[in-house]
Amino acid sequence: MSVGRLRAAIAMLSLLGAGIAAYLVYTRYSGASLFCQTGGCETVQNSKYSEVAGIPVAVLGLIGYAVIFVTAAFPGPTSAALGVTLAVIGVAFSAYLLYAQLVLIDAICQWCVANDVVITLVALACLWRFRRENAYSVATASGR
Amino acid sequence: MGKASRSKAQRRLVPSPAGGPAPAGRPAPSGWLTPARTLLIGVAVALVVAGALIGVSVAGSGSSSKPSPATVTGVAATNALFRGIPQSGNVLGNRNAPATLVEFAEPQCPYCGAWARETMPTVVRDYVRTGKLKIVFHGISFIQPTSDSERALGAFAAAGSQARQFQLLDLFYRNQGEEGTGWISDDLLRSLGSSVPGLDADRMMADRSSAAAKSQIQDSAKAAAQVMGSHFRTPTFQAGPSGGTLAPMPISTVDQLGPDGFRAVLDHMISQ
Numbered sequence: 296m297s298v299g300r301l302r303a304a305i306a307m308l309s310l311l312g313a314g315i316a317a318y319l320v321y322t323r324y325s326g327a328s329l330f331c332q333t334g335g336c337e338t339v340q341n342s343k344y345s346e347v348a349g350i351p352v353a354v355l356g357l358i359g360y361a362v363i364f365v366t367a368a369f370p371g372p373t374s375a376a377l378g379v380t381l382a383v384i385g386v387a388f389s390a391y392l393l394y395a396q397l398v399l400i401d402a403i404c405q406w407c408v409a410n411d412v413v414i415t416l417v418a419l420a421c422l423w424r425f426r427r428e429n430a431y432s433v434a435t436a437s438g439r
Numbered sequence: 440m441g442k443a444s445r446s447k448a449q450r451r452l453v454p455s456p457a458g459g460p461a462p463a464g465r466p467a468p469s470g471w472l473t474p475a476r477t478l479l480i481g482v483a484v485a486l487v488v489a490g491a492l493i494g495v496s497v498a499g500s501g502s503s504s505k506p507s508p509a510t511v512t513g514v515a516a517t518n519a520l521f522r523g524i525p526q527s528g529n530v531l532g533n534r535n536a537p538a539t540l541v542e543f544a545e546p547q548c549p550y551c552g553a554w555a556r557e558t559m560p561t562v563v564r565d566y567v568r569t570g571k572l573k574i575v576f577h578g579i580s581f582i583q584p585t586s587d588s589e590r591a592l593g594a595f596a597a598a599g600s601q602a603r604q605f606q607l608l609d610l611f612y613r614n615q616g617e618e619g620t621g622w623i624s625d626d627l628l629r630s631l632g633s634s635v636p637g638l639d640a641d642r643m644m645a646d647r648s649s650a651a652a653k654s655q656i657q658d659s660a661k662a663a664a665q666v667m668g669s670h671f672r673t674p675t676f677q678a679g680p681s682g683g684t685l686a687p688m689p690i691s692t693v694d695q696l697g698p699d700g701f702r703a704v705l706d707h708m709i710s711q
Contacts, residue, residue: 324519327564342556343613346512347496355492372474380481387489391496429474 298370301424305367305378305417312413313360315406319353332405339404344395352392356410359385363417375425382418389414513613514634520560521606524568528599529655531563532573538566538709541575541677541685543663546591546611547582547618551674554696555612561698562705572709573681576608577659581671587623589656593647594628596655600646603638610634678708 296304319340322329329336339345345352359381366378389411396403499512524532540562544551566572578595580588591611598607610631616622625644632640646652666687667675674696676688688708694700 323516340516343499343512344496345516346499347492348499349512349514351515372477376477376481379478380485383482383485384489384492387486388492391489391493395496425474425478429477 296423296427298424298427301420301427302367302370305420305424306364308413308417308420309360309364309367312410312417313357313364315410315413316353316356316360319406320351320357323351323353329406333403333408336404336406339396339402339407342395342402344392344399352388355388356385360417363421366421370428372425372428375421375428378421379418379425382414382421385414386418511610511614511630511634513610516560517606517609517613518636520563520609524563524605526599526602526605528602529576529596529604529659530573531576531605532567533570534573535681536567536570536573537681538572539575539677539679539681539685540566540572540705540709541577541662543577543579543659543666543671543673543675545579545582545671545673546588546595546623547615548673549615549618550693550696552612552615554674554701555609558696558698558701559609561702565702566705572705574605576604577662578656579660579663579671579673582618584619584621587621590625590647591623591628592656592659593652594632594643596652597643597646597649598632598635598638599655600649600651601638601643603635606635607631607638607643678705680709 319329321327323340323345329340347355363378363381363385366374366381389407392407393411396407521531525534526532527534544555562572562574567574576595578588578592580592582588595604595608595611598604614627614631629640629644632638632643663671663675666677676690677685678688679685686708688704690696690701690704692700695704
């Protein structure tokens with residue numbers, strides 16, 4: 296897959312993740328009911344683990360996806376490296392939140408699981424993009 | 440081998456994991472900062488940041504610790520849940536609502552906390568906000584040290600005089616510690632009160648010993664004694680059409696305290 300397509304894929308996945316995060320932020324601040332098929336969304340959303348230092352994790356996710364989207368808009372190894380860094384932060388923290396759901400809260404939120412899938416795909420795409428971007432750079436340097 | 444063919448060969452031998460064509464105009468990596476090192480630094484930074492986030496989250500979620508002002512959680516969710524819903528004293532919702540739910544709860548009781556965190560939001564959104572139901576809260580104290588529970592009940596009653604009892608209650612249970620561990624301190628109550636918009640925490644702390652607060656606590660204790668006798672069990676609920684005789688809700692399992700189970704029992708009670 297070309298770097299251009301990878302950047303497009305990262306941008307699309309980031310928008311998808313941002314959409315999920317935005318929905319969770321909206322329900323949190325509007326008081327609207329959360330659409331939930333797994334039955335545990337309210338429990339997770341109202342748990343102590345839904346905030347970090349008073350900031351809802353959905354807000355952190357929204358900001359993270361927005362910045363990853365911006366990194367996808369700019370070409371080059373630096374932008375790719377920043378994307379990888381943010382995506383790995385997202386994967387690591389999402390893994391912790393998944394652990395919290397399964398072990399500490401004993402409830403599963405479908406939106407959180409959907410986010411876990413999206414951020415994992417984003418991280419894989421960012422890593423792939425990083426390799427391709429740097430492959431170009433190294434190849435260009437070696438071929439000079 | 441000519442210059443052109445040597446370059447081509449070098450391109451093929453590039454230690455690139457992905458390979459692919461090499462477009463012109465890309466910057467060359469600097470000598471020290473190779474792609475591998477860049478990736479290593481990026482992942483290391485990511486893990487440090489993620490570790491810090493997890494550390495803050497773990498520190499703020501300790502159930503047995505005493506929440507400090509910096510670790511009061513659930514403020515946004517609490518404020519969103521009750522925004523725009525009328526309340527007065529220990530009554531939440533439209534006073535003319537066709538149905539009434541009465542709750543008897545103990546501040547240290549873990550099941551009361553679980554109900555408040557997991558089921559109360561559904562009841563508020565689907566029944567109170569829609570005007571179908573009003574909730575009457577009665578706080579009682581019987582878990583040792585009862586002085587801790589009484590301290591909390593005073594704050595609840597005082598917040599009620601500022602029409603903020605249910606925000607304080609909700610925030611209190613979101614930050615609940617383990618029963619009997621002495622976690623209900625004045626500092627905690629002040630921190631919780633300071634987190635509720637429109638609630639004067641200093642006034643709330645001062646009003647805990649007011650005649651109005653004492654009267655509400657005594658009224659709740661009398662109501663609890665009428666319903667439960669001398670064997671207090673919390674949470675205990677009564678429900679039914681407003682103005683009629685409220686009946687005890689037959690809740691006997693943990694599942695019935697959850698949103699779906701509670702809704703099923705409540706629907707049956709208020710439709711009678």
